[in-house]
Amino acid sequence: MPQPKLTDPEVLRHNVLAFRQMSTFVREPLVFERGEGVYLWDVEGRRYLDALSGIFVVAVGHHNRRVLDAMQAQMERLCFAPMFHGTNPPAIQLAELLAELAPGDLDSVMLLSSGSEATETAMKLCRQYWKQVGRPTKYKVISRYYGYHGATLGAMAASGTPSRRTPFEPMPAGYVRVPTVHCYRCPFDRDYPECGLFCADYVRQVIELEGPETVAALIVEPIGNTGGILVPPPEYLPRLRQICDDLDVLLILDEMITGMGRTGAMFAAEVFGVTPDLLCLGKGLASGYAPLAATIWSARLQEAFWGAEEANIEFGHGQTYGGNPLSATAGYASIREILDCDLIGNARRMGALLAQRLREMDRHGIMGEIRGKGLLWGVELVQDKATKAPFAAELRIGKRIGAEAQARGLIIRHDPDWFAIAPPLTVTEAEIDEICDLLAASIDAVMDRLT
Numbered sequence: 394m395p396q397p398k399l400t401d402p403e404v405l406r407h408n409v410l411a412f413r414q415m416s417t418f419v420r421e422p423l424v425f426e427r428g429e430g431v432y433l434w435d436v437e438g439r440r441y442l443d444a445l446s447g448i449f450v451v452a453v454g455h456h457n458r459r460v461l462d463a464m465q466a467q468m469e470r471l472c473f474a475p476m477f478h479g480t481n482p483p484a485i486q487l488a489e490l491l492a493e494l495a496p497g498d499l500d501s502v503m504l505l506s507s508g509s510e511a512t513e514t515a516m517k518l519c520r521q522y523w524k525q526v527g528r529p530t531k532y533k534v535i536s537r538y539y540g541y542h543g544a545t546l547g548a549m550a551a552s553g554t555p556s557r558r559t560p561f562e563p564m565p566a567g568y569v570r571v572p573t574v575h576c577y578r579c580p581f582d583r584d585y586p587e588c589g590l591f592c593a594d595y596v597r598q599v600i601e602l603e604g605p606e607t608v609a610a611l612i613v614e615p616i617g618n619t620g621g622i623l624v625p626p627p628e629y630l631p632r633l634r635q636i637c638d639d640l641d642v643l644l645i646l647d648e649m650i651t652g653m654g655r656t657g658a659m660f661a662a663e664v665f666g667v668t669p670d671l672l673c674l675g676k677g678l679a680s681g682y683a684p685l686a687a688t689i690w691s692a693r694l695q696e697a698f699w700g701a702e703e704a705n706i707e708f709g710h711g712q713t714y715g716g717n718p719l720s721a722t723a724g725y726a727s728i729r730e731i732l733d734c735d736l737i738g739n740a741r742r743m744g745a746l747l748a749q750r751l752r753e754m755d756r757h758g759i760m761g762e763i764r765g766k767g768l769l770w771g772v773e774l775v776q777d778k779a780t781k782a783p784f785a786a787e788l789r790i791g792k793r794i795g796a797e798a799q800a801r802g803l804i805i806r807h808d809p810d811w812f813a814i815a816p817p818l819t820v821t822e823a824e825i826d827e828i829c830d831l832l833a834a835s836i837d838a839v840m841d842r843l844t
């Protein structure tokens with residue numbers, strides 16, 4: 394049988410992609426065939442520098458030998474064992490390692506397959522926990538506008554980008570959203586630090602107005618991706634922690650993007666000096682070699698789930714592919730690679746270099762704010778730096794820069810008003826130079842066409 398041409402629109406149209414206008418995609422397809430380190434190749438043989446680690450995923454780079462060898466060995470032993478019946482050695486080993494690495498007394502680990510599952514698991518656990526400890530009225534989940542916690546309905550209900558949410562409304566009940574922290578464009582029109590962190594204190598007000606006896610949890614990303622890598626001031630997350638403690642609300646940190654060394658520490662919780670009650674991981678957890686996510690919660694919470702069998706107080710939740718031995722093997726090998734090769738130190742060093750190069754790059758005066766930590770950087774694009782006036786919406790300037798970069802062989806995250814860079818934690822100095830040279834040339838080309 395002849396092979397189908399993999400870039401033929403008639404062949405491609407059957408393969409519906411995520412968050413993607415398919416009519417455009419089939420005309421300008423991107424079909425990846427292989428990867429090595431920070432590079433990807435498409436089926437036509439074109440090379441791309443993957444300055445986004447897939448989508449904040451491939452922490453150890455593509456085609457990592459240690460991860461592949463571990464998975465191949467595991468494949469010969471066991472590929473599937475449902476967590477409904479029992480567990481398996483890689484899952485036990487990974488859970489133990491995560492319990493050791495996680496901050497504070499977070500030591501109970503449920504292994505899952507996607508970030509959406511991990512955040513929904515966290516929210517469900519909080520609801521059941523409060524019922525179990527005799528406070529069944531605590532069920533609401535507070536989250537932030539601009540937050541993104543996944544695409545399934547429960548996770549989406551806690552997410553705050555209208556275009557991602559409104560097509561599927563009405564959302565499940567019991568979710569309350571608050572404005573996010575965004576010092577460059579404060580939703581309360583205040584300036585840091587004179588604001589005294591009004592946005593954090595507003596969360597307290599909302600919980601008090603909702604009634605703390607109705608609120609189960611607050612879920613936040615330590616650094617928000619949507620909106621352009623929104624880094625909070627250092628006191629913001631500790632303040633949220635204090636508010637949760639004062640009002641008996643559980644704090645869930647969604648570290649899907651910031652976890653596994655991305656911000657220059659194993660978890661952003663460490664960067665900001667905060668211990669959550671629950672931690673959600675995914676993306677970089679297995680570097681994308683197999684679907685893997687995890688929800689980790691504290692010994693204090695888990696205590697409410699131990700008991701006699703007849704009491705029937707197990708956590709009433711689980712998914713077919715959770716604790717998959719092949720995924721757990723990939724996760725364990727990827728974490729060992731991060732630790733043994735000091736990829737976190739590399740993220741700090743290369744991140745500092747990347748930030749410096751980005752700051753030197755603004756020849757056109759359009760980089761309104763450059764913000765990030767470790768190897769997670771965002772650039773908000775503006776027409777006028779003095780007034781922070783954005784470009785005309787129809788220009789979709791960030792999208793143009795992203796498309797130009799892709800045409801030149803560089804993959805970045807791009808939105809109409811910002812772009813982000815987050816290469817694998819293995820990135821070298823020469824590769825940072827290559828990213829920045831390609832990016833600068835892409836910005837020049839787009840700006841030259843505008844004038």
Ligand SMILES: Cc1ncc(COP(=O)(O)O)c(C=O)c1O
Nearest residue numbers: 507508509541542543647649650
């Ligand atoms: C912060 C955050 N949480 C949750 C998710 C959902 O993860 P998944 O797409 O694996 O379901 C994402 C995905 O982009 C994310 O960025």
